[in-house]
Amino acid sequence: MLSKRVPMESHTYHIGDIIFQEGDHGDCAYLIKSGQVKITKIARDDQPRTIATLNAGNILGEMALIDNEPRAASAVVLQDTEVLIISNEEFQKRLDGSDPVIGLLMQTFTNRLRQQAQQLVRMMS
Known part of the structure; x- marks a missing residue:
C-alpha cells in the first residue's frame, strides 16, 4: 500500500468523464x-474496445x-x-529509493x- 509520507491530491470524476485519452502525454x-x-x-476499425474494467484498489495510467x-x-x-493522483515527481522519488533492478523489471x-x-x-477487430 502507498505510504502516507506525502499527501496525494484526491479528485472525483463522474459517469462518462474521460480521465485520459489514448495518445495523451501521461504525467x-x-x-x-x-x-x-x-x-x-x-x-483497426477506429472503434474503442474495452480491454479492462478497474475498481477500487486498482491503479491506472502507470x-x-x-x-x-x-x-x-x-x-x-x-x-x-474518486482517485488519488500519483504525480510523476512522487513516483520518481519512490523509484529512486529502490533497487535499480526494480526499475528495469x-x-x-x-x-x-x-x-x-x-x-x-x-484479435478483437
Whole structure:
C-alpha cells in the first residue's frame, strides 16, 4: 500500500468523464479509491474496445510514468469515481529509493504489456 509520507491530491470524476485519452502525454497515475473505470483501446476499425474494467484498489495510467510513452489506452468513468493522483515527481522519488533492478523489471513488464494490449485489440477487430 502507498505510504502516507506525502499527501496525494484526491479528485472525483463522474459517469462518462474521460480521465485520459489514448495518445495523451501521461504525467501521473491514478489509484482508484471508489468507483469504476473502463480502459479502452482504439481498434483497426477506429472503434474503442474495452480491454479492462478497474475498481477500487486498482491503479491506472502507470505505464506512462514508467516508460514516458504516450497513454496506451483511454480511461472512461463508468461510476462516480474518486482517485488519488500519483504525480510523476512522487513516483520518481519512490523509484529512486529502490533497487535499480526494480526499475528495469518495471520497464520490461510495461513493454510487454503495451505489446499484449496491441495484440488483444488486433484479435478483437
